[in-house]
Amino acid sequence: MTTNDGGQAASGAGVRVGTALRRYLGVGAALVVLIVVLSLMQDNFLRYSNIMNILRTNAVLFVVAVGLTFVIVSQGLDLSVGSMVALGGVFLASMLEAGVPAWPAILLTVLACTFLGALINGGLIAYGGLNFFVVTLGMLQLLRGAALVLSNGVTKSTIAHEPVQWLGDGFVAGFPMPVLIAIVVGIVGYVVMRWTRFGRSVYAVGGNEVAARLSGVNVKAVRFSVYAIAAFTAGIAAVMLTGRLTSSQPVSGALGLELSAAAAVLLGGASFAGGSGTIAGTAIGVLFLGILANGITLAGVPSYWQGIATGVVLVAAIALDRFRSR
Numbered sequence: 001m002t003t004n005d006g007g008q009a010a011s012g013a014g015v016r017v018g019t020a021l022r023r024y025l026g027v028g029a030a031l032v033v034l035i036v037v038l039s040l041m042q043d044n045f046l047r048y049s050n051i052m053n054i055l056r057t058n059a060v061l062f063v064v065a066v067g068l069t070f071v072i073v074s075q076g077l078d079l080s081v082g083s084m085v086a087l088g089g090v091f092l093a094s095m096l097e098a099g100v101p102a103w104p105a106i107l108l109t110v111l112a113c114t115f116l117g118a119l120i121n122g123g124l125i126a127y128g129g130l131n132f133f134v135v136t137l138g139m140l141q142l143l144r145g146a147a148l149v150l151s152n153g154v155t156k157s158t159i160a161h162e163p164v165q166w167l168g169d170g171f172v173a174g175f176p177m178p179v180l181i182a183i184v185v186g187i188v189g190y191v192v193m194r195w196t197r198f199g200r201s202v203y204a205v206g207g208n209e210v211a212a213r214l215s216g217v218n219v220k221a222v223r224f225s226v227y228a229i230a231a232f233t234a235g236i237a238a239v240m241l242t243g244r245l246t247s248s249q250p251v252s253g254a255l256g257l258e259l260s261a262a263a264a265v266l267l268g269g270a271s272f273a274g275g276s277g278t279i280a281g282t283a284i285g286v287l288f289l290g291i292l293a294n295g296i297t298l299a300g301v302p303s304y305w306q307g308i309a310t311g312v313v314l315v316a317a318i319a320l321d322r323f324r325s326r
Contacts, residue, residue, distance in 0.1 A: 088113045121139060122225070168241065168246075
């Protein structure tokens with residue numbers, strides 16, 4: 001490598017580091033302050049059991065947020081992921097009740113969610129040219145209604161099915177299985193976005209759709225794929241949540257999950273304008289929301305305040321996104 005090439009490489013690395021610092025400085029600093037404050041105020045906060053509890057509780061949120069990161073980076077939004085998780089849980093419990101073995105039922109649940117998200121969300125948005133907000137808002141209501149119809153609004157227990165319980169609340173060598181699943185999903189998502197041609201295409205479509213099309217990127221295929229990915233991770237989350245709750249929850253299951261996931265993605269440096277955001281940033285956003293909720297619980301504050309806190313954080317994340325854009 002010549003001296004000039006070395007200088008260009010160092011300059012490029014410096015630019016990347018500077019961009020990362022600007023992207024994560026706000027939420028990173030807030031996360032550190034939050035951890036310090038809770039450590040000083042709550043004796044139980046830094047205990048291993050509480051840390052594992054934070055990770056286990058937010059594993060489902062992170063898995064959903066990984067899929068949503070692809071959508072938001074491509075300049076879209078999927079408001080139906082929470083309802084997809086609820087419907088997936090009902091579908092899984094119904095198959096188990098009908099006598100389908102646990103592992104095939106788990107696989108069919110993930111495939112069914114992926115198919116629905118790809119066919120309806122991906123198909124109508126990418127190939128039908130419909131607005132993503134209208135389509136996914138309609139799907140939010142449609143899927144939640146389908147969950148209620150399929151279950152008659154009644155929860156169905158899955159506690160007798162060990163594979164489902166293991167994926168949702170089990171352990172591997174003393175390590176929580178849901179956290180392990182979340183780590184694997186996060187690593188795969190990071191690799192795809194960071195080092196594959198498809199990942200670069202997602203950033204290109206989100207950054208400038210016209211330029212991406214002129215560069216040879218199949219914009220419609222990319223948009224179709226990101227909604228399929230979001231539905232796929234929602235299917236995985238449906239299995240995890242059903243196992244953790246030991247039953248399907250058609251009414252309250254995954255309620256508001258789509259907003260919490262969007263808040264986490266935006267806090268992590270993504271933008272509604274598209275073209276920016278990373279899985280690592282999403283992980284930071286999920287940690288912030290999880291630690292905030294845990295601190296509220298440890299302080300003895302009623303759980304319904306968590307919804308208010310999440311709403312405030314979502315508004316703050318949108319304001320931060322607008323500030324970064326300017």
